Amino acid sequence: MMRRSSSRRTSSGVLPAAATASAGNKAAAKEQEKIDALFALYADRNEEFCIGPEGIEALCQDLGLAPTDIQVLLLAWKLQASRQGYFSLEEWRKGLKAMRVDSLEKLKKALPALQHEVANLYIFKEFYTFSFQYCLTEPRQKTLDLETACQMLELVLGPRPHLTNFIQFLQEQTEYKAMNLDQWTAFLRFCEEIKPDLSNYDENQAWPLLLDNFVEWARSGRSS
Numbered sequence: 001m002m003r004r005s006s007s008r009r010t011s012s013g014v015l016p017a018a019a020t021a022s023a024g025n026k027a028a029a030k031e032q033e034k035i036d037a038l039f040a041l042y043a044d045r046n047e048e049f050c051i052g053p054e055g056i057e058a059l060c061q062d063l064g065l066a067p068t069d070i071q072v073l074l075l076a077w078k079l080q081a082s083r084q085g086y087f088s089l090e091e092w093r094k095g096l097k098a099m100r101v102d103s104l105e106k107l108k109k110a111l112p113a114l115q116h117e118v119a120n121l122y123i124f125k126e127f128y129t130f131s132f133q134y135c136l137t138e139p140r141q142k143t144l145d146l147e148t149a150c151q152m153l154e155l156v157l158g159p160r161p162h163l164t165n166f167i168q169f170l171q172e173q174t175e176y177k178a179m180n181l182d183q184w185t186a187f188l189r190f191c192e193e194i195k196p197d198l199s200n201y202d203e204n205q206a207w208p209l210l211l212d213n214f215v216e217w218a219r220s221g222r223s224s
Helices: 017-042 053-063 070-079 089-099 104-117 121-134 146-157 163-172 181-193 209-219
Strands: 143-145 178-180
Touching: 017 053, 017 089, 053 070, 053 104, 070 089, 070 104, 070 121, 070 146, 089 104, 121 146, 121 181, 143 146, 146 163, 146 178, 146 181, 163 209, 178 181, 181 209
Parallel strands: none
Antiparallel strands: 143 178
């Protein structure tokens, strides 16, 4: 009985595992090379391996976005940027690879998809929490000043119920000077759970005092 040849056959178009791995490695290396080249276009000349505020502004111009556009914040979230206004090379590599982006044109097309991604409430909660933490610019900083908090709430929450009145309340009241993460996350839950007329708000539930005060203020008829 004739033995079958043990040699690998490639005539069928199926590459040997080693060759497939080699091709994959080459493709990955080429992708990272293009990602790094894009990074180099905007990298800070004074801080190695980093895109700074000027570079991000230039990137925004090339993307046709205002620096305050929510898509820029979504990009920072996708990169998991640890410093506001800065993208490290490692963050850039990981984020763009996850997005399957290696050119400016691909990035332009990918950013709108991020808005659809955060339409999922579970994912949005991650983005919402990141937005707060991204604005903490000082070591050991735990709160956002109210001006920054209001700007971020408007940017991130958009036309959600209660937002306009809540921002008006924050701007008019004098007791609070800053907002912490517990208050920040509770307000998102407030927007999702509490009816526009506040009829189902229960002060005995575990809401932060800030929201108790807001509801009292709104029920007094001082909201617009």
